[in-house]
Amino acid sequence: MSKKTLLNSKDIEIILHRLACQLIENHNDFSNTVLIGLQPRGIYLANRLVDLLEKEYQVKNLKIGLLDITFYRDDFRRRDEPLVATATEMNFLVEHKNVVIIDDVLFSGRSIRAALTALESYGRPENIELLVLIDRRFSRHLPIQPNYRGRQVDAINEERVLVTWKETHKKDAVYIETK
Amino acid sequence: MSELSVEHLLGIKYLKSSDIDLIFKTADHFKEVINRPIKKVPSLRDITIANLFFENSTRTKLSFELAEKRLSADVINFSASQSSVKKGETLIDTVNNILAMKVDIVVMRHSNVGAGVFLSKHVNAKIINAGDGTHEHPTQALLDSYSIREKLGSVKGKRIVIVGDILHSRVALSNIFALQLQGAEVKVCGPTTLIPKYISSLGVTVETNLKKALEWCDVANVLRVQHERMDIKYFPSTREYTQLFGINNEILDNLGKKIVIMHPGPINRGVEITSDVADSDESIILNQVENGVAVRMAVIYLLAQQVKR
Numbered sequence: 001m002s003k004k005t006l007l008n009s010k011d012i013e014i015i016l017h018r019l020a021c022q023l024i025e026n027h028n029d030f031s032n033t034v035l036i037g038l039q040p041r042g043i044y045l046a047n048r049l050v051d052l053l054e055k056e057y058q059v060k061n062l063k064i065g066l067l068d069i070t071f072y073r074d075d076f077r078r079r080d081e082p083l084v085a086t087a088t089e090m091n092f093l094v095e096h097k098n099v100v101i102i103d104d105v106l107f108s109g110r111s112i113r114a115a116l117t118a119l120e121s122y123g124r125p126e127n128i129e130l131l132v133l134i135d136r137r138f139s140r141h142l143p144i145q146p147n148y149r150g151r152q153v154d155a156i157n158e159e160r161v162l163v164t165w166k167e168t169h170k171k172d173a174v175y176i177e178t179k
Numbered sequence: 180m181s182e183l184s185v186e187h188l189l190g191i192k193y194l195k196s197s198d199i200d201l202i203f204k205t206a207d208h209f210k211e212v213i214n215r216p217i218k219k220v221p222s223l224r225d226i227t228i229a230n231l232f233f234e235n236s237t238r239t240k241l242s243f244e245l246a247e248k249r250l251s252a253d254v255i256n257f258s259a260s261q262s263s264v265k266k267g268e269t270l271i272d273t274v275n276n277i278l279a280m281k282v283d284i285v286v287m288r289h290s291n292v293g294a295g296v297f298l299s300k301h302v303n304a305k306i307i308n309a310g311d312g313t314h315e316h317p318t319q320a321l322l323d324s325y326s327i328r329e330k331l332g333s334v335k336g337k338r339i340v341i342v343g344d345i346l347h348s349r350v351a352l353s354n355i356f357a358l359q360l361q362g363a364e365v366k367v368c369g370p371t372t373l374i375p376k377y378i379s380s381l382g383v384t385v386e387t388n389l390k391k392a393l394e395w396c397d398v399a400n401v402l403r404v405q406h407e408r409m410d411i412k413y414f415p416s417t418r419e420y421t422q423l424f425g426i427n428n429e430i431l432d433n434l435g436k437k438i439v440i441m442h443p444g445p446i447n448r449g450v451e452i453t454s455d456v457a458d459s460d461e462s463i464i465l466n467q468v469e470n471g472v473a474v475r476m477a478v479i480y481l482l483a484q485q486v487k488r
Contacts, residue, residue: 088212
């Protein structure tokens with residue numbers, strides 16, 4: 001198994017700043033916007049962006065929710081390993097809000113489909129956008145594309161994109177692993 | 180661990196403590212789900228569940244049905260009073276006829292001890308025991324422990340007294356198994372005639388003085404006197420039972436500490452518990468009902484995970 005570094009911590013920092021600026025362009029003061037990090041791995045990216053927006057760009061009163069999509073997945077009883085749920089923390093409704101779904105890697109698009117269904121339980125949003133750190137091209141099973149992407153990658157199916165964060169792995173990095 | 184070690188939920192005595200942990204962790208997620216504006220998830224869209232109640236039930240049946248519907252399962256209901264059981268059909272025939280309609284999970288309450296175990300050996304479906312005679316009522320014990328965990332942080336090391344008709348209570352037996360599995364100390368309290376002779380072989384202590392039992396405990400789980408299961412007189416009068424084993428504010432105020440009050444329902448107000456205690460801040464009776472839906476959703480979800488496609 002070989003592992004190639006795609007992004008180092010400096011690259012990720014630059015990308016996070018760019019994504020934050022793009023969000024500000026479209027959402028101004030975020031008064032009607034909520035950010036939703038997808039459990040389990042999208043929450044680190046979401047928290048980082050919130051941190052950056054608050055500290056570096058002086059955005060105040062950001063609303064962030066953490067959404068678990070396990071019970072909305074389309075592969076229940078279709079996998080060898082059972083699905084394990086993680087906690088959902090949504091302290092607000094999304095009725096009439098602009099929602100930005102945040103996840104680390106966009107691959108088949110099925111998680112995002114599940115997230116769209118899960119969000120319905122919290123009301124009817126004005127619109128929904130998608131922000132991802134890594135967009136794997138040519139791998140989609142569903143017609144889903146991101147509005148904001150950190151980096152686009154052409155990885156073949158046998159390869160795996162691995163995102164690590166300081167919070168969990170002591171280092172910000174993105175790797176491409178070959179089995 | 181992300182999978183139950185059992186194929187059916189027939190009783191707490193077949194579970195491991197890791198199973199209970201998994202059920203509670205899953206129930207935590209479902210408790211969040213049932214407090215959303217839309218309280219439903221699509222997980223069990225292609226699962227059909229039959230609720231077979233050969234014995235009367237109100238809250239357990241409603242709770243199971245709601246849990247099933249919140250998971251998007253298809254539900255069929257059956258009550259023995261309106262069925263061909265009255266015409267002489269056997270249990271296996273009744274159930275096999277229902278399974279021929281492609282049912283994946285059976286939730287069953289039956290007045291005979293071991294009905295669930297019997298069924299699990301003879302039919303091809305997941306069985307959830309919703310009470311078999313005076314034997315076990317596993318989901319009630321799970322929701323009771325879950326409610327204690329929610330109120331006190333954990334069950335381990337806590338002292339729980341079960342007060343009342345222990346002899347006829349499936350809730351008591353399942354609770355004893357569940358609480359001990361999680362490391363709690365259990366005492367039973369009630370008239371000697373309503374305490375099974377060999378109860379101490381389960382590692383449970385017996386106390387016939389209610390005040391002493393309450394002074395000892397962190398939680399009192401109060402049971403109903405099951406008149407319908409009593410073929411002989413077990414105590415002289417209801418009034419005398421209330422005087423000796425009824426829980427009221429006076430006895431609680433004199434304890435010098437606060438204890439948690441639970442009751443699996445239905446309550447006989449003024450008999451085993453007074454209204455002011457049942458409705459007090461220390462009572463978690465209605466939390467038990469809410470948690471019942473979340474815990475049953477967890478049990479059904481985890482068993483449905485094992486249903487083959």
